[in-house]
Amino acid sequence: MLSILNKYRAVFLVGLQSNLVYRMNFAVRGFFAFFHLIVVFILWSAAYTGNREIGGFDFGQTFTYFVALIVVQFMIGAFNEDYQISEEIRNGLINQFLLKPVNYFAYRFSIYASARLVTGLLILIPVIVTYPLLKDYLTVPADWWRLALGLPALLMSAVIQFGIAYCFGLMSFWFLEIQGLVVLSMALESLLGGQIFPLDLLPAWLFRVSQFLPYYYQMYFPVAIFTGRLSDPSAIMVGLGIQAGWMLIILAIGQFLWQRGLRLHTAVGG
Amino acid sequence: MFRGDFFVWALVELFWMTVNILMVSVIYEHTKSVAGWSKYEMMLLVGTSLLIQRFLMGFFWSSIFEMGRNIRSGNFDFYLAQPGNVMFMATTRKLDPDSLVNSLVALSVVIYSAHQLNLQPSFLAIGCYALLVVAGIVIHYSMLVLCISFAFWFTSAQGIEGSYFTLSEFSRLPRQAFKGLANIVFVWALPVVIVSNAPAQILLHGFKPSLLAWVLGIATGWFALTVFVFNRGLRRYSSASS
Numbered sequence: 267m268l269s270i271l272n273k274y275r276a277v278f279l280v281g282l283q284s285n286l287v288y289r290m291n292f293a294v295r296g297f298f299a300f301f302h303l304i305v306v307f308i309l310w311s312a313a314y315t316g317n318r319e320i321g322g323f324d325f326g327q328t329f330t331y332f333v334a335l336i337v338v339q340f341m342i343g344a345f346n347e348d349y350q351i352s353e354e355i356r357n358g359l360i361n362q363f364l365l366k367p368v369n370y371f372a373y374r375f376s377i378y379a380s381a382r383l384v385t386g387l388l389i390l391i392p393v394i395v396t397y398p399l400l401k402d403y404l405t406v407p408a409d410w411w412r413l414a415l416g417l418p419a420l421l422m423s424a425v426i427q428f429g430i431a432y433c434f435g436l437m438s439f440w441f442l443e444i445q446g447l448v449v450l451s452m453a454l455e456s457l458l459g460g461q462i463f464p465l466d467l468l469p470a471w472l473f474r475v476s477q478f479l480p481y482y483y484q485m486y487f488p489v490a491i492f493t494g495r496l497s498d499p500s501a502i503m504v505g506l507g508i509q510a511g512w513m514l515i516i517l518a519i520g521q522f523l524w525q526r527g528l529r530l531h532t533a534v535g536g
Numbered sequence: 537m538f539r540g541d542f543f544v545w546a547l548v549e550l551f552w553m554t555v556n557i558l559m560v561s562v563i564y565e566h567t568k569s570v571a572g573w574s575k576y577e578m579m580l581l582v583g584t585s586l587l588i589q590r591f592l593m594g595f596f597w598s599s600i601f602e603m604g605r606n607i608r609s610g611n612f613d614f615y616l617a618q619p620g621n622v623m624f625m626a627t628t629r630k631l632d633p634d635s636l637v638n639s640l641v642a643l644s645v646v647i648y649s650a651h652q653l654n655l656q657p658s659f660l661a662i663g664c665y666a667l668l669v670v671a672g673i674v675i676h677y678s679m680l681v682l683c684i685s686f687a688f689w690f691t692s693a694q695g696i697e698g699s700y701f702t703l704s705e706f707s708r709l710p711r712q713a714f715k716g717l718a719n720i721v722f723v724w725a726l727p728v729v730i731v732s733n734a735p736a737q738i739l740l741h742g743f744k745p746s747l748l749a750w751v752l753g754i755a756t757g758w759f760a761l762t763v764f765v766f767n768r769g770l771r772r773y774s775s776a777s778s
Contacts, residue, residue, distance in 0.1 A: 301702045302702060312709075312710070321566055449548045450544065462558070469565065
C-alpha cells in the first residue's frame with residue numbers, strides 16, 4: 267500500500283519541479299487574469315452606478331466573487347490537462363503506461379494536483395501585492411461554517427474539473443482532433459460555471475436548471491459558498507450531495523472511456 | 537475533408553458570441569443603463585466589436601499567428617522569396633471561412649439592435665460605419681502584427697493570442713465607463729476601446745467628423761508604426777538552419 271503511494275508521490279514531486287520551471291508561463295497567465303479583472307471592474311461598476319444592489323448583492327460582493335473566481339481557477343482549474351492527455355495518446359507516449367504497473371488516471375491526477383499546488387500558491391502573490399488596492403472593494407463573510415462546507419465543495423470541484431478534462435482527453439482514442447471540442451466545452455463551462463456572470467443573476471428558473479448540471483459544481487458552487495452568494499446551509503448540503511453524485515458519474519465515465527478506448531488503441535513501432 | 541472541423545469551429549465562435557450577448561441580456565435584467573447605454577445600444581456595441589473581430593480572424597488571424605512560428609523555425613524564408621510585399625504576403629496567406637460565416641451573425645446582431653432602437657441611419661452614417669469598421673480592422677491588424685514582429689528580436693512571441701483576446705474584452709465596453717487612468721490607457725494610449733465605440737456611436741447618434749478623423753488618424757499612425765517595426769525586424773531576420 268505504502269509503495270503504491272510512494273509511486274505517485276514521486277510523480278507528484280516531478281510535477282512540482284516541472285511546474286516551477288515554467289514560471290514564465292504562469293506569469294503571463296496571471297498577468298492576463300489581472301487585465302480581465304480590470305474589465306470586470308469597469309463593466310460592473312458602470313452597471314452598479316445608480317443601483318445600490320444587483321440581484322440582492324452590492325458591488326463589493328460581486329467584485330469579491332470575481333476575484334475569488336480567479337484565485338479558485340488557479341487553485342483547481344484544469345487548463346491543458348485534456349490537451350496533454352490527447353497528445354500522449356496521439357503520439358504513443360501512453361504506451362509506456364500500459365506496460366507498467368501505473369494507473370494512468372492516478373498518474374495524471376498526481377501531476378494535476380502538483381501543478382495546481384504551484385499555481386494556487388503563486389496566485390496568492392499578486393493578490394497579496396494588490397491587496398491594498400483591492401481591500402476597499404472586497405467583502406468576505408466570516409462565518410466558520412462556510413469553510414466547513416466550502417472546502418469539501420472545493421475538493422470535489424477539483425475532481426470534477428480534472429475528470430471532465432480527462433474524459434475530453436480520452437476522446438483522442440476516437441477523434442484525431444479534439445481542440446475544437448475542448449474549446450466548445452470551455453465556452454460552455456465558462457458560461458454555466460459562472461465565470462461570465464454570477465449564475466444567481468440568471469432568471470430564477472434558469473438558475474434552478476443550472477443547479478442540476480455538472481458545470482455549476484465545477485466553479486460557481488464553492489466560490490459562491492466562500493463569498494456569501496449562497497447562504498442557506500441546508501440548501502448547500504443538498505448541493506454537496508448533487509455535487510458528489512456528479513463527481514462519481516464523471517469518474518465512472520472516465521473509467522468507461524479508458525477501457526473502451528484501449529480496445530481501439532493500437533501501439534505501433536518501437 | 538475538413539468539413540467536420542469547419543463545423544465545430546464555426547459552432548465554437550457562434551457559441552462565444554452568444555455568451556457575450558447573453559451577458560448583456562443578464563446585466564440588463566437587473567439595470568436599465570450601463571454608463572448611459574441602453575440594452576440595445578450595448579448590443580449594437582458588442583455586435584460591432586464582434587464584427588471587427590470576426591473579420592480579423594477570418595482574413596488574417598491564422599497567417600499572423602503562423603508568422604511568429606515561422607520566424608522562429610526559419611520557414612519564413614518562403615515569404616522572402618516571393619515576388620511581393622513581404623508583410624502582405626505573410627499575413628494574408630490563409631482564410632478562415634468559419635469566422636467569415638460568423639461575421640454575418642455579428643452583422644445581424646448589429647442590424648437587429650438597430651431595428652429594436654428604431655434607428656434610421658442615413659446613407660452617410662452607414663457609409664461612415666463601414667469605413668470605421670474597416671479602420672478598426674486595420675488598427676487590430678496593426679497591433680497584432682506589431683506584437684508578432686517582436687519575434688524577430690526575441691524569437692518567441694508566446695502569449696500573444698491571450699493578450700489579443702484580453703484586449704478585445706475592453707472593446708466591448710462603452711467608452712463612458714472608462715474613468716481616470718483607465719481612460720488614459722485604454723481609450724487614448726491603446727485604441728482598443730475607440731475601435732468599436734466609434735462606429736457604434738456614429739450609427740446611434742449620427743455622423744461626427746471629428747470622431748471619424750480621430751479614428752482614421754489612429755489607424756494610419758498604428759499602421760505606419762507597424763510597417764516600420766516590421767521592416768526593422770526583417771533586417772534582423774537571419775533565417776535558421778538545422
